[in-house]
Structures are given as C-alpha cells and as structure tokens.
Amino acid sequence: MEGLIYLDHCSSTNDEAASFLLYPDSNFIAVCSFNQTKGRGQYGNSWKSVAGKNLAYSIAVNCESVKVSDFLFNYYTAVLVRHFLANLTDKSVKIKWPNDVIIQNKKVCGILLEKKKINGNQYFIIGIGINVLQEDFDDISTAGSVLTQTSKTFDLKEFSENFHEFMVENLKSIPSETDILSRFNENLFKKDEISVFEKDGIRQNGIIRCADANGEIHIEFEGGMQKFYHKEIKLLY
Template sequence: MHIIKLNATDSTNTYLRNLCANQAIEDYTIVVTEHQTQGRGQMGTVWNSDKGKNLMFSLFKDLSMHDVEFPFYICMAISLAILKTFKALNIPDLYIKWPNDILSADKKICGILIENVIKNKLSYTIIGIGINVNQIEFENLPKASSLKNITGNHYNLDEILFSIINNTKYYSLLLQNEKYDTVKNEYEMRLFRKNKPSTFKDIEGNLFSGFIKGVTKYGKLQVLLEDKIVKKFDLKEITLLY
C-alpha cells in the first residue's frame, strides 16, 4: 500500500488517473487530500467539504487478477467495505442508497465515485470516496450529516482510512474467490427503503410509486410497480425521492 498525501488538489480521482497514465501504479495506491477544489460525485454532482475535517481519497485497485464480468460487483464490494468500517464505529441505522451512497437513517454520510478502466478486459478501477467525518454544518444540504453529528465523537481520519482499506481487501478477496452471491445478498440486505413503499421520479419528471426489491448483476434497480410487474431501472432513468 502506497499513500500520497496532498494539502489540496482539484480531485483525487483526477490526480490518480493522471498518475496512472504516466507510470506503473502499485495496487492499493491511495491519494488522500485535506481539500478538494473540484470534488465530484455521481452524475456530475459536486462534493463540498470543509478543509481538514473530512476524509477524501481515491484508491487504485488492480483488477488484472480478477475476472470481473459484471463491474457493478465492485460498487457493491466497496459500499460494503465502508459499511463494515462504520459498523465498527457504532454508527447506527446504516443503509446503502442505490447505487452507492452510504446513509445513517436517511442522512448521507458518504459518497463514492467509481471509474473503471478497460483494456481488452477490466484492467483497474479508481475509487473516489468522500466521507463526512468531523464537519458539523452543511449549508443548504438538508440530507447530509457526518459521523461527528451522529455520535458526538471526534474521529481520527487515518484510522478510518486504514479500516476501509482492510475491509476493501476482505471484499476483494470474496470477489476473487467468486463469492458473488455472498456480496450481492449482503448488499441487497442493506438497500435503503427495500420492500417499503417509495416514490420515484423518472427522467421526464413523472412521479410513481413502487417497492425496491433488489438489483441486477448489471447494477439496475429492480422496482415492483403497482401493476405487480418488476421493472429494471438504470441510474440515469430513475431517482428515489425520500
């Protein structure tokens, strides 16, 4: 494991991706920063963070020894690795909001951005992780919270980082040993609002109701609709309102 610590950067994912383009990278190379000027989330969203209070890093994971036919298993594995870390910190009411936001109750405490690189087959992945740790205030973000807000405790950022890496190795080994059902079943057990009546919005802005039942191996969300039909939705096709 090789850790690169930066005072500030535009984006740790961008920094690591540029590094990969210019040199050979050791597995589990990590770029961590105190401040991101252009932190990114899913679908182009912006990740804002107070300097030095939160954990923002990107992880290079070599996949050459894996035979990952369905890349969404990487998303499931890293979500579970972070969840396992939070469980050990006694963070309550943990869920995964599809595809990979980590919630405590209904508050977002962690976001993940995964960028896979394919060279004939899946070669490696860059996993960007942003965790609200010791930040207290989130202006104009009513759905955001932090570990400190939830428990009242102040946390050591390095300890959380090392725990996530250890847990990532655990779930990576499960995938390497083709324990795909184990990973998928555990992920689905933690899905936010699974089997609860929920409201969704489609890309045209129409609202509809349904029950989250699970995910496909391709990462599509399975929703039971009012006509008793289970429909599969891609990330760009549907938004869960809560």
C-alpha cells in the first residue's frame, strides 16, 4: 500500500519512520511491523508486544499541516484510534486519559507522540501499538487485545492496511480544537463515574469530569475539583 512500509522486525517503528523521511515534502509516511522488539511508551515506559500477534505502527505528519496545539493533536490521535476500533468491533471503546484506548475495561492500545526535526522540517511521529491477537498478558491485569475483548480475529496485514488508510484520510483534515476536545470528552474512560485514584501512595475516591485543552484532567473529590497532568495521579481500574 502506498505510503505504508512493512518491516519483518524492528526495534522501534517510531525510529524507523523518522529514517524514511528523506524528502522535504514527505508526509504521511508510515512504518508498521508485527515484531517490534524495543517499543517505547509515554514518559520512558516500554511497550512490550508478542511477535506476530500485534501491530506496531508509526506515521509521520508534517507539523505545518497541524493547526492545533500539541495537546489537542495528541488527543486527536486517540480519538481516531478509538473511532477505528469502535467501528471495526461494534463495541464500546473508550479513551483513558491522556491517550490509551480501552475496550471493555482493558487497555488494547498505547500511543506515543514525538516531535522531531528532520531535513529542516518538523514532524510529529505518532507511534501506535495495538494488541490485536495476543491472548496471554501474564500478570498485567489491565491489558487486553481486540481478540480477548471482542472474540473477533483479524488478518494483521489487512488490519494494518485498513488502519493506515483510515489514519491518512483523517489526518489530512484535522477538525477544530473545540471539536477534538468535545469528541475526546464524549468518549473519556470512567467519566462521571466514581473511581479510585492513587496519589503519593494514598488512595481516594473521585469522579473524572473532563479533560481540558491544556492537557489536564479534572477530577472531583470530596473536598472539591482538582486538576492534574499526566503521571501526577493514577486511575486504578
């Protein structure tokens, strides 16, 4: 498929995608693999994936084509992945702030957004890992796959081609920040539900009310509303 490069294996599709940006007008070049050995997650976390079971996908987007803030573009990538999986599986799919994708209370997708300057141009490199066919997650109780959560199986190559086509089509025309934030909050995991949160080793009940354009999550506790950035508080689920 045009613009999509398959690799039998690689250490990181984000690194590989950057290496293919050889021309100044390069845009929407994507790399995917079903065997990524050193995937990265947010804030230095690792993304582990079983070979031949899951999709590691990265797409490069020229920053000049993105007219929204970095925070809102990060949200938009999660909105797109959620929409793709919801349409594909006909299941309820949610976004766990800031950009994990959840099917029936299990994380099936993680997203890493990086910005790199290559050949004089700034690019967003969007790294997306989707657990598609994996069934065993050892002791990671919050992890799942499309298969475990929906009982549906997919051909990985066809899955990746359809996903790439969907991403390119929707990245060519990015909606307004207001629309992105609205769509994000409409599908926010555990929104308006009593949940357990952990901060500095202390657990307490709270209710997620919304995410804002500055990248913060608004949580209502007994003592009032508080705002947090990523990693400042943990949702237990």
